[in-house]
Amino acid sequence: MDQEKFSAKKSAKRSSAKTSEGPKRSKPGAGLEKNKLKAGLYLVATPIGNLADLSLRGLEILQNAEVIACEDTRVTGKMLSRHAIDTPMKAYHEHNAERARPGLLRIIEAGGVVALVSDAGTPSISDPGYRLVNDCIDQGLEITAAPGANAAITGLILSGLPTDRFLFAGFLPSKTSQRSKELAELAAVPATLIFYESAKRLAAALTDMVAELGDRSAAVTRELTKLHEEIRRGTLSELAQHYQDAGTPKGEIVIVVGPPLKKAALTEAELDELIRQKLPDKSVRDLAAELAQETGLPKRRIYARALELSQDIGE
Ligand code: SAM
Secondary structure, three states, rough: OHHHHHHHHHHHHHHHOOOHHHHOOOOOOOOOOOOOOOOOOEOOOEEOOOOOOOHHHHHHHHHHOOOOEEOOOOHHHHHHHHHOOOEEEEEEEOOOOOHHHHHHHHHHHOEEEHHHHOEOOOOOOOOHHHHHHHHHOOOOOOOEOOOOOHHHHHHHHHHOOOOOOOOEEEOOOOHHHHHHHHHHHOOOOEEEEEEEEOOHHHHHHHHHHHHOOOOOEEEEOOOOOOOOOOOEEEEEEHHHHHHHHHHHOOEEEEEEEEEOOOHHHHHHHHHHHHHHHHOOOOOOOHHHHHHHHHHOOOOHHHHHHHHHHHHHOOO
């Protein structure tokens, strides 16, 4: 929206609700009434499936903003029409973020309200929202949030896995080699891990997780808050086997993986002892698979150590 149009729209919006004392402004975050929003960036969480999952405050902000910055105007348009909101939208996504940001900042600088939403859930989680937030911070502009739905947290609380400490790891790389490398970096994190994953890569990602994280408890949470919501719990190897057999599921997915198994806290000496016991009767590959299952330690790590020890023994 250019500056002139924005100013005209803004004054029309404000004048329609003027009282005898003129339009009132309050601090972001205070109880909001129509046309009382302070200029700034408002991060508004939208539903992740069920269109009723939008807070009353979020609705008010969306109704009263000058513009709603969104990833895909068709997706957000559908949600807005369900709530009879006709606030103008402006596309703000990975591919136009650099170009679109100055215009959004100008609206706020001129005293306007920009609501930022993502296609679904909490803006700035796995989308370019954080750069807009950073620019507002740099320019001393107001920012507040209307919190709400988020797929990672919804998946976590439904997984039944420990919630006291967790790490959100976002999307893993699509290539197996890079995915395995990232998983290996996460293997020692003493926390529940949360991943976003596409349905078509689910089985491959679970298989790599077994190898890199050990056979931990996990949950595949799918189509959260939607008609076909499903939570499948089991060990990583059970889940990998299920999706290898069942094929690619439909819908959107969050994978939640429990913290490292207690046995994974074995000392190097204890692990060496277990390997030495098995080395005479097994190949390094079979031994690594068996001990990964028994201890929950990553197969790759056991394999590497068993190879070293087998060479020592052979020398
Ligand atoms: N901003 C969103 C949030 O707060 O959750 C996440 C956006 S991210 C680009 C999209 C990913 O979130 C999907 O690929 C999927 O992994 C996950 N997701 C979104 N909605 C979901 C749902 N209803 N059920 C399961 N996972 C979902």
